[in-house]
Amino acid sequence: xxxxxxxxxxxxxxxxxxxxxxxxxxxxxxxxxxxxxxxxxxxxxxxxxxxxxxxxxxxxxxxxxxxxxxxxxxxxxxxxxxxxxxxxxxxxxxxxxxxxxxxxxxxxxxxxxxxxxxxxxxxxxxxxxxxxxxxxxxxxxxxxxxxxxxxxxxxxxxxxxxxxxxxxxxxxxxxxxxxxxxxxxxxxxxxxxxxxxxxxxxxxxxxxxxxxxxxxxxxxxxxxxxxxxxxxxxxxxxxxxxxxxxxxxxxxxxxxxxxxxxxxxxxxxxxxxxxxxxxxxxxxxxxxxxxxxxxxxxxxxxxxxxxxxxxxxxxxxxxxxxxxxxxxxxxxxxxxxxxxxxxxxxxxxxxxxxxxxxxxxxxxxxxxxxxxxxxxxxxxx
Numbered sequence: 001x002x003x004x005x006x007x008x009x010x011x012x013x014x015x016x017x018x019x020x021x022x023x024x025x026x027x028x029x030x031x032x033x034x035x036x037x038x039x040x041x042x043x044x045x046x047x048x049x050x051x052x053x054x055x056x057x058x059x060x061x062x063x064x065x066x067x068x069x070x071x072x073x074x075x076x077x078x079x080x081x082x083x084x085x086x087x088x089x090x091x092x093x094x095x096x097x098x099x100x101x102x103x104x105x106x107x108x109x110x111x112x113x114x115x116x117x118x119x120x121x122x123x124x125x126x127x128x129x130x131x132x133x134x135x136x137x138x139x140x141x142x143x144x145x146x147x148x149x150x151x152x153x154x155x156x157x158x159x160x161x162x163x164x165x166x167x168x169x170x171x172x173x174x175x176x177x178x179x180x181x182x183x184x185x186x187x188x189x190x191x192x193x194x195x196x197x198x199x200x201x202x203x204x205x206x207x208x209x210x211x212x213x214x215x216x217x218x219x220x221x222x223x224x225x226x227x228x229x230x231x232x233x234x235x236x237x238x239x240x241x242x243x244x245x246x247x248x249x250x251x252x253x254x255x256x257x258x259x260x261x262x263x264x265x266x267x268x269x270x271x272x273x274x275x276x277x278x279x280x281x282x283x284x285x286x287x288x289x290x291x292x293x294x295x296x297x298x299x300x301x302x303x304x305x306x307x308x309x310x311x312x313x314x315x316x317x318x319x320x321x322x323x324x325x326x327x328x329x330x331x332x333x334x335x336x337x338x339x340x341x342x343x344x345x346x347x348x349x350x351x352x353x354x355x356x357x358x359x360x361x362x363x364x365x366x367x368x369x370x371x372x373x374x375x376x377x378x379x380x381x
Contacts, residue, residue, distance in 0.1 A: 013270040016278060021065050023061075024058040024061035028059060035048070035302070067230045067233055067237075071235070074235040075238045093353075094355075099289065102290065140206070174240050234254070238261070241261050260272060283343040298334070
């Protein structure tokens, strides 16, 4: 198959996959709030145990987004017909308007609580450079989940060069690159802590003990240059599928993404291609960036409200196990509604206004929309 064969095919299944990746992130953050446990207690309630069982590894949703982003951007990118500046402008139009709104909202939320973010923190976030510093108070400093957008901005910057370099490789070298990138991304985080021990005076927001301390955590989880390994794996997989040479090495997410894309190209059945899944996938970027702030607001108001209503004995009590499920579902419903509103009235209108004129003909579910949907560029903190 020619390198460009299948380029115009809609990858609706990958749009649907974005929803499930975003749901993993939402579930991880909901579980981290421990609604079914007493505030400050080391004992975990039974409902929280169930939440942790389902969503305790929700951070893998970030890896899915990074690989997915590399795949879809490489699927649609064509340097022969597209300029670098137009590509960068489309990516800016996709992620920055919603990101800017969220950053401003987060600033005023913190300021309203008497914790006004520093000028350095604000500048790093507005320029999408927050993940290049190892200080948790900076890369998690406003809306914590947006550290991943700092990574995505770096991916967009390097894609034109990365694509040109990788597409010259034979299939065997692309397979080797996929395997090496995935192995490095999943193995090094658990070995670097044994090799590097640097001082880190800042207070931790998230415990980094499991991966060897603050520096290994930042280097292997937050640093854009390291997370580019997953992005590169996605680019390689896309090139293989475009050539018709994908044979499916068994590596996490790369296999799933390539298989779904192949099903879309061939027109075979896919569980993620339905209208509902496409809709949920298209709002998944807004869901991702809004959900943690919304969960924080609900978490701060829920227990006092339930205590005032007599459901809880006090404001620090655990929610009854039977109530945790409905509360979680209510939070998800709220996040979906807000995400839909943001998608409808912020993301789509501003994306159409800011992107290059000729890109405006692409529909919300078409070739241009697929990378935008994947650009979910979203991730957990």
